[in-house]
Amino acid sequence: MSSAVALTPSIVARAPKALLHDHLDGGLRPQTIVDLAAESGYDGLPTTDAVELGQWFLDSADSGSLVRYLETFSHTVAVMQTREQLVRVARECALDLAADGVVYAESRFAPEQHLAGGLSLEHVVEAVLEGFAQGQQEAAAAGTPIRVVTLLTAMRHAARSREIAELAVRYRDQGVGGFDIAGAEAGFPPTRHLDAFEYLRRENAHFTIHAGEAFGLPSIWEAIQWCGADRLGHGVRIVDDIETGADGIPVLGRLAAYVRDMRIPLEMAPSSNLQTGAAESIAAHPITLLKNLRFRVTINTDNRLMSGTSMTREMQLLVDEAGWTIEDLRWATINAMKSAFLPFDERLEIIEHVVKPGYAALGARA
Ligand SMILES: O=c1[nH]cnc2c1ncn2[C@@H]1O[C@H](CO)[C@@H](O)[C@H]1O
Ligand SMILES: [Zn+2]
Numbered sequence: 001m002s003s004a005v006a007l008t009p010s011i012v013a014r015a016p017k018a019l020l021h022d023h024l025d026g027g028l029r030p031q032t033i034v035d036l037a038a039e040s041g042y043d044g045l046p047t048t049d050a051v052e053l054g055q056w057f058l059d060s061a062d063s064g065s066l067v068r069y070l071e072t073f074s075h076t077v078a079v080m081q082t083r084e085q086l087v088r089v090a091r092e093c094a095l096d097l098a099a100d101g102v103v104y105a106e107s108r109f110a111p112e113q114h115l116a117g118g119l120s121l122e123h124v125v126e127a128v129l130e131g132f133a134q135g136q137q138e139a140a141a142a143g144t145p146i147r148v149v150t151l152l153t154a155m156r157h158a159a160r161s162r163e164i165a166e167l168a169v170r171y172r173d174q175g176v177g178g179f180d181i182a183g184a185e186a187g188f189p190p191t192r193h194l195d196a197f198e199y200l201r202r203e204n205a206h207f208t209i210h211a212g213e214a215f216g217l218p219s220i221w222e223a224i225q226w227c228g229a230d231r232l233g234h235g236v237r238i239v240d241d242i243e244t245g246a247d248g249i250p251v252l253g254r255l256a257a258y259v260r261d262m263r264i265p266l267e268m269a270p271s272s273n274l275q276t277g278a279a280e281s282i283a284a285h286p287i288t289l290l291k292n293l294r295f296r297v298t299i300n301t302d303n304r305l306m307s308g309t310s311m312t313r314e315m316q317l318l319v320d321e322a323g324w325t326i327e328d329l330r331w332a333t334i335n336a337m338k339s340a341f342l343p344f345d346e347r348l349e350i351i352e353h354v355v356k357p358g359y360a361a362l363g364a365r366a
Pocket of ligand 1: 023024025026066070073077108109110113153182183184210213272302303
């Protein structure tokens with residue numbers, strides 16, 4: 001269906017956005033990294049010029065390998081080790097997302113990576129929550145209100161997932177919405193962390209799992225059928241279970257059918273997938289096929305710094321290179337809100353009072 005609305009960058013910029021998959025340590029402003037490195041005496045940066053540093057992250061993350069992509073995080077994590085640093089980074093994250101038109105965001109990070117300065121896991125979480133509270137207050141005062149929820153990530157190569165899951169449950173009424181595992185996927189299947197996932201299910205808590213990014217269907221299958229993930233981080237390789245029949249009609253295998261039937265949300269991040277080699281181009285990115293097949297697709301940034309991106313940019317790329325309409329953007333935004341780790345009534349409130357009126361004002365058909 002073609003849309004009546006011509007999607008210029010200014011319209012996409014104004015559209016309300018919901019973001020489920022954004023890493024706090026993958027979204028720092030280059031200037032902030034430079035400042036924090038100077039203040040703390042971290043001398044490992046490849047350059048102290050903010051513009052060059054932004055470009056360095058982009059180039060280094062563009063390797064075609066998830067493992068090399070992840071190496072760039074050593075610099076951001078290095079300058080997120082004190083309470084002040086964490087507050088600043090979280091505050092700026094909320095402000096940057098709000099300025100990008102994001103009205104609801106889930107921001108994730110791994111508390112276990114922020115202990116080198118002597119903070120406890122609890123102190124780390126509290127500093128990030130404080131930064132998000134400040135950022136949300138300032139964004140509201142500036143007329144761009146945003147709701148930010150924090151997800152706690154455990155690193156899949158490490159062995160602290162049960163502890164981090166307990167931390168997520170402990171802070172669930174103070175702004176933590178759920179749990180995630182991230183890091184190198186090959187060799188670290190989600191079932192390594194079954195104990196954490198079983199604990200979370202017993203606690204009626206929410207979690208998502210990075211799966212089907214650098215590794216294929218077995219990882220997605222384990223994440224859903226063994227671990228019980230509510231959502232999939234990326235999940236892009238689910239297309240390996242979809243074949244195009246002789247008549248050109250896509251045929252879903254049992255796992256793909258299950259994911260679609262159960263409305264399992266896919267947290268897809270097109271630019272990130274190009275960098276890690278999980279997809280070849282925006283035009284050919286599986287997100288458009290999956291949208292057309294009505295999977296519960298959502299659009300995400302993953303790491304704004306490493307991909308030099310924003311929600312506006314990801315959406316505009318899909319419009320320009322894969323033919324997405326404003327109705328498609330509205331649909332993906334409502335999908336994200338329906339899939340948010342937020343109580344049902346609060347999700348509805350944002351859908352009915354923010355997302356739908358926002359898209360209607362831009363001329364989108366309901
Ligand atoms: O796309 C991704 N796939 C897997 N792991 C990731 C991705 N992006 C970031 N991280 C990992 O998650 C940690 C906590 O935020 C980051 O430090 C990074 O190692
Ligand atoms: Zn991610």
